[in-house]
Amino acid sequence: MKERQEAIKRYIERKGDVTLSELTKEFSDWSEMTIRRDLEFLEQRRFLIRTKRGARIMPTSYEVSVGMYGEREKRNCDLKQEIAAKAAALVETDISMYLDAGSTAMMLARELPDRNLIITTSAPNIGIEIVLKKKNPTVILLGGTLQRKTISTCGLNVLDQLKTLNIDTAFVCASGYTESTGFSVGGQHECVLKRAIIASARRVIMLMDSSKLNSILPFTFAQLSDIDTIVTDSKAPESIKAAFRAAGVHVL
Amino acid sequence: MKERQEAIKRYIERKGDVTLSELTKEFSDWSEMTIRRDLEFLEQRRFLIRTKRGARIMPTSYEVSVGMYGEREKRNCDLKQEIAAKAAALVETDISMYLDAGSTAMMLARELPDRNLIITTSAPNIGIEIVLKKKNPTVILLGGTLQRKTISTCGLNVLDQLKTLNIDTAFVCASGYTESTGFSVGGQHECVLKRAIIASARRVIMLMDSSKLNSILPFTFAQLSDIDTIVTDSKAPESIKAAFRAAGVHVL
DNA sequence: AGAAAATGTGTGATAATTTCACAAAAGATG
DNA sequence: CATCTTTTGTGAAATTATCACACATTTTCT
Numbered sequence: 277m278k279e280r281q282e283a284i285k286r287y288i289e290r291k292g293d294v295t296l297s298e299l300t301k302e303f304s305d306w307s308e309m310t311i312r313r314d315l316e317f318l319e320q321r322r323f324l325i326r327t328k329r330g331a332r333i334m335p336t337s338y339e340v341s342v343g344m345y346g347e348r349e350k351r352n353c354d355l356k357q358e359i360a361a362k363a364a365a366l367v368e369t370d371i372s373m374y375l376d377a378g379s380t381a382m383m384l385a386r387e388l389p390d391r392n393l394i395i396t397t398s399a400p401n402i403g404i405e406i407v408l409k410k411k412n413p414t415v416i417l418l419g420g421t422l423q424r425k426t427i428s429t430c431g432l433n434v435l436d437q438l439k440t441l442n443i444d445t446a447f448v449c450a451s452g453y454t455e456s457t458g459f460s461v462g463g464q465h466e467c468v469l470k471r472a473i474i475a476s477a478r479r480v481i482m483l484m485d486s487s488k489l490n491s492i493l494p495f496t497f498a499q500l501s502d503i504d505t506i507v508t509d510s511k512a513p514e515s516i517k518a519a520f521r522a523a524g525v526h527v528l
Numbered sequence: 529m530k531e532r533q534e535a536i537k538r539y540i541e542r543k544g545d546v547t548l549s550e551l552t553k554e555f556s557d558w559s560e561m562t563i564r565r566d567l568e569f570l571e572q573r574r575f576l577i578r579t580k581r582g583a584r585i586m587p588t589s590y591e592v593s594v595g596m597y598g599e600r601e602k603r604n605c606d607l608k609q610e611i612a613a614k615a616a617a618l619v620e621t622d623i624s625m626y627l628d629a630g631s632t633a634m635m636l637a638r639e640l641p642d643r644n645l646i647i648t649t650s651a652p653n654i655g656i657e658i659v660l661k662k663k664n665p666t667v668i669l670l671g672g673t674l675q676r677k678t679i680s681t682c683g684l685n686v687l688d689q690l691k692t693l694n695i696d697t698a699f700v701c702a703s704g705y706t707e708s709t710g711f712s713v714g715g716q717h718e719c720v721l722k723r724a725i726i727a728s729a730r731r732v733i734m735l736m737d738s739s740k741l742n743s744i745l746p747f748t749f750a751q752l753s754d755i756d757t758i759v760t761d762s763k764a765p766e767s768i769k770a771a772f773r774a775a776g777v778h779v780l
Numbered sequence: 781a782g783a784a785a786a787t788g789t790g791t792g793a794t795a796a797t798t799t800c801a802c803a804a805a806a807g808a809t810g
Numbered sequence: 811c812a813t814c815t816t817t818t819g820t821g822a823a824a825t826t827a828t829c830a831c832a833c834a835t836t837t838t839c840t
Contacts, residue, residue: 278788296826307790312827327579328798329826400652403674417681419671419689422655429669436688437671530817548797559819564798580827581797786837791830798825806817 277321280306281314285323289386290357293332355485355509360384362528363447363483363507367393374446374473375402377428377466380483381449388413396441398428398469416441423465430465438476446477450484450498452491455519458500459484460493467495474502481505486512500525529573532558533566537575541638542609545584607737607761612636614780615699615735615759619645626698626725627654629680629718632735633701640665648693650680650721668693675717682717690728698729702736702750704743707771710752711736712745719747726754733757738764752777 277285280303287302288294296315300308315331318324324331360383367373369391375381377399385402386409388395393413397403400422403415420431431437448470450459459482461467474480480503489512505526508517520527529537532555539554540546548567552560567583570576576583612635619625621643627633629651637654638661640647645665649655652674655667672683683689700722702711711734713719726732732755741764757778760769772779 309791310789313789325577325579325584327577332577400656400669404652404656404679407674407676407679411676415674416683417652417669417671417674419669419681419683422659422667422669424659424663427656427659429671431668431671433689433692437685440685561820562818565818782840784837784839786835788833788835790833794827794829796825796827798823800821800823802820804817804819806815808815809813810811 278314280310281317284311284314285318288318288324288331288333291333293327293330295330298330355487355511356380356383358509359483359485359507360387363481364388366445366481366505366507366528369393372396372442372444374443374448374477375399376447376449376470376473376483377402377426378449378483380485381447384447384483396443398430399426400429401427418469421465423463426463426466428466428469430469434469434472438472441476443473443477445479445481446473447481447483448473448498448503450482451488452493453484453489454492457492458496459498459503460496462493462495464495467497470497474498479504481507483507485509489513489516530566532562533569536563536566537570540570540576540583540585543585545579545582547582550582607739607763608632608635610761611735611737611759612639615733616640618697618733618757618759618780621645624648624694624696626695626700626729627651628699628701628722628725628735629654629678630701630735632737633699636699636735648695650682651678652681653679670721673717675715678715678718680718680721682721686721686724690724693728695725695729697731697733698725699733699735700725700750700755702734703740704745705736705741706744709744710748711750711755712748714745714747716747719749722749726750731756733759735759737761741765741768 284299284303296308296311299311303311315324315326319326324333356379359380363384364387367388372394373396375385375395375397381399382402382405385406388406388410390410390412394416395406395413396416396418398418400417403417406413407415418429418431418434418437420429420434422429451462452460461470482503482505484506486509500520500523503525505528506520507528517527536551536555548560548563551563555563567576567578571578576585608631611632615636616639619640624646625648627637627647627649633651634654634657637658640658640662642662642664646668647658647665648668648670650670652669655669658665659667670681670683670686670689672681672686674681703714704712713722734755734757736758738761752772752775755777757780758772759780769779
């Protein structure tokens, strides 16, 4: 596959769906015809499907996150992308890691290197995404009741399941953070799961875009002292980042 | 939603993707414009996405089965559809059931009534499909390693997980059957899982299209005596169906 | 190195599809 | 029953896709 085609693929994967005119503007070094042919090529390889006036990412599990939660998710897409890229750089080969549910985690899944990894996750859509798009990682899904809102599982026996799994690095997402309340989420089940993960992982990396700073959700699952690193985006206020660092947390 | 729109939706869900001309021929009582407007309507509700000259089912998990296994799956689509419809009729409300992995099971998932059901499955794509498209069923995913080929999980501790789950009816798929070898599949892990399910379920219903009769795969997981009912399609030879009945198995 | 072949790219004509505005028909409301 | 709203059909106009061919670039072979 050519470099241009790779680039187009990546662009569409980031955006979800694009119009041809958008692509011709983005890749203005080439003619519309060439891009059109590239889309045809990429469609044949099942990387995307062509729509009326453009193309759309081949929706495997992607649609489950982006499609479900709706437009809201797309808005902070660039922030999350930035976070995902930074977080992916922290992933070492042959590591045993946990990947949380959520759209940021989905983006991280996409950015992961196609190498030997053991990836445990409670998000079946993310697990499927990885298994379909990469050849090398091993994916372990946690069992349990599948939650409609979050597309993640939670079971009464999570602790049992984690007992035989040794997780080195856990990538955890939060929906809210304030200094006084710590990291919080909207669901009770998620909260329990995240706590268990944090307790068992050697290293905890929190993924949180700046729009979630200074908001509080019903259930707190962690404090600053529980985590090792926070990956956030460039729009995060310097004051909060300084406070993180003061608490001994790495900030990226 | 109108009846015509429902019908179009169902038609597209069955076919996977369709052209507009195909639809105008199928729904010739209405004009192209009307159908076009219906597609727009259905797209807004995220039931499908419109493509160059037609529409395509909103691929949540569907693509995982059809997209992965390729065209082969589409071929026996009608047979599998027939089986799924027959099997769905066997599902009672408030039942605890198991749904196997595989494209026939996916179709059954689609045909399930949107009622109170506890559905345990090893196929995360099927679980997601159900949870996204229906409001009432509860889905329980079995945990374990996610297999690339089958998109199903298998864990060392399946037996532990099943211990606390009481499954009334298990819908199990087989990839091959002969009188001498019984029901067989291609993977060792699947084989173990299916055995465990069959051992624990009160009633076992086997789903198998006629193309799989008289073929042998590496691992046998059940004999006729293990199952209660076989659901197959109208192309199944009468002789085999008679043999099933002679062994005390219901045949639908 | 140079010719031949294969592949990739751009152009404009042609064909197909989609959109749009508006009129006709069907249904709802008082 | 008149009137308003919603749904449906029609054809023209705009947009988008396809195709054939010319030109450029890269690869292969002698």
